[in-house]
Amino acid sequence: MKKLSKPEMDNIAKLSNVARGEILKMTTIAKSGHPGGSMSTIDLMMMLYGMINVNPVHPNDENRDVVVVSNGHISPAVYSTLGLNDFFDVREAVSQFRLCGSIYEGHIERDVPGVEWGTGNLGQGVSTGIGFALANKQNGIDSNVFVFMGDGEQQKGQIAEARKVAVKFDLTNLTVIIDYNRLQISGDIDEVMPNRISDNFLADGWEVIEIDGHNLEDIEFAYTHALRSKLPVMILAKTIMGKGVSFMENKAKYHGSPLSDEQLSEALKELKLENNLDELKDLRSQFKQTDTHHIDFTQEFKLNSGTPKTYKEKTDNRSAWGNALTDLAATTRVKICHLLSLIATLPVVLKLRDLLKKHLRTSIRWELWSITLL
Numbered sequence: 001m002k003k004l005s006k007p008e009m010d011n012i013a014k015l016s017n018v019a020r021g022e023i024l025k026m027t028t029i030a031k032s033g034h035p036g037g038s039m040s041t042i043d044l045m046m047m048l049y050g051m052i053n054v055n056p057v058h059p060n061d062e063n064r065d066v067v068v069v070s071n072g073h074i075s076p077a078v079y080s081t082l083g084l085n086d087f088f089d090v091r092e093a094v095s096q097f098r099l100c101g102s103i104y105e106g107h108i109e110r111d112v113p114g115v116e117w118g119t120g121n122l123g124q125g126v127s128t129g130i131g132f133a134l135a136n137k138q139n140g141i142d143s144n145v146f147v148f149m150g151d152g153e154q155q156k157g158q159i160a161e162a163r164k165v166a167v168k169f170d171l172t173n174l175t176v177i178i179d180y181n182r183l184q185i186s187g188d189i190d191e192v193m194p195n196r197i198s199d200n201f202l203a204d205g206w207e208v209i210e211i212d213g214h215n216l217e218d219i220e221f222a223y224t225h226a227l228r229s230k231l232p233v234m235i236l237a238k239t240i241m242g243k244g245v246s247f248m249e250n251k252a253k254y255h256g257s258p259l260s261d262e263q264l265s266e267a268l269k270e271l272k273l274e275n276n277l278d279e280l281k282d283l284r285s286q287f288k289q290t291d292t293h294h295i296d297f298t299q300e301f302k303l304n305s306g307t308p309k310t311y312k313e314k315t316d317n318r319s320a321w322g323n324a325l326t327d328l329a330a331t332t333r334v335k336i337c338h339l340l341s342l343i344a345t346l347p348v349v350l351k352l353r354d355l356l357k358k359h360l361r362t363s364i365r366w367e368l369w370s371i372t373l374l
């Protein structure tokens with residue numbers, strides 16, 4: 001992770017301010033979107049991209065650090081950060097935001113260069129981060145995985161399971177960054193659902209660092225420390241929804257409300273930024289659906305279902321089912337991303353354990369099977 005010089009930090013502060021303007025412009029131009037959480041996260045996100053190992057020219061480089069944005073509704077922050085870091089022209093994202101046919105959707109998708117995972121359905125980011133972190137460990141890639149999440153999002157149950165898995169597999173290459181703005185779509189997080197966020201992570205064996213999410217020195221310290229830690233780390237970043245524009249700050253309304261053209265002018269004045277809305281509207285009107293580049297992510301997967309077996313001797317259903325699954329694993333080349341997601345009970349897993357072990361390349365792969373089966 002890169003150590004930043006004073007001029008580099010100053011430049012990141014400047015970029016974050018510009019990004020705040022882009023967040024506001026794109027949500028105003030689309031008349032929809034989520035400016036509040038985008039503005040509370042932007043200092044954390046811009047700092048991260050200033051410090052990690054990513055290359056806008058080769059966004060899929062195998063050795064890159066990986067950023068998962070679990071709260072995919074903060075797409076305006078993601079597009080501003082990636083655009084201002086040269087992954088694409090930020091004006092393209094601002095003018096095409098939420099436009100039918102454009103890749104710059106309201107919730108992030110992998111069509112956008114630099115976006116690692118399509119999200120919007122809250123609560124899944126730690127699980128996804130675990131997948132990247134495990135795969136990198138298994139493949140001997142020395143890289144780090146960062147997961148952005150919201151604080152209201154912490155109410156989702158899947159996160160509780162994922163926290164334990166990260167510790168079990170010793171994923172010291174995993175860092176979760178929580179935008180602790182204390183607000184969610186319907187108001188105060190504690191009124192919606194009281195939740196001891198830090199205590200939960202600590203209880204499951206994570207290290208927790210609490211910082212001011214708008215103080216760049218604090219953020220730099222937290223990121224650097226997270227990579228040295230011998231535990232998975234959660235950074236609880238205290239932030240302000242709508243940070244940077246006084247009439248937006250700490251208002252849950254701005255979770256998902258854009259500014260009007262007039263309010264945007266006022267906000268841009270406060271941020272000391274140029275108002276080029278008319279030019280952007282013009283660009284938006286020129287967009288043709290045929291200009292867009294959606295990526296086809298489908299992968300060929302040939303399933304060899306093996307040889308049907310008729311049992312002459314009496315056996316139980318679970319053993320027969322286990323044998324069939326084992327046959328499947330033996331006759332089909334199993335890749336991690338192709339693992340079957342099956343709902344089963346523990347005894348089924350126990351019956352499969354010895355058989356599956358034979359056909360899976362590494363112990364980690366076996367464990368992944370057991371996670372999906374459990």
Ligand SMILES: Cc1ncc(C[n+]2csc(CCOP(=O)(O)OP(=O)(O)O)c2C)c(N)n1
Binds near residue numbers: 183241
């Ligand atoms: C599984 C799921 N449930 C509900 C929603 C609807 N939703 C979108 S954002 C949001 C609030 C999230 O709050 P927080 O994480 O604090 O984000 P912030 O408002 O601070 O941006 C909700 C409930 C969703 N996207 N996914």
Ligand SMILES: [Mg+2]
Binds near residue numbers: 037150151152181
């Ligand atoms: Mg929040």
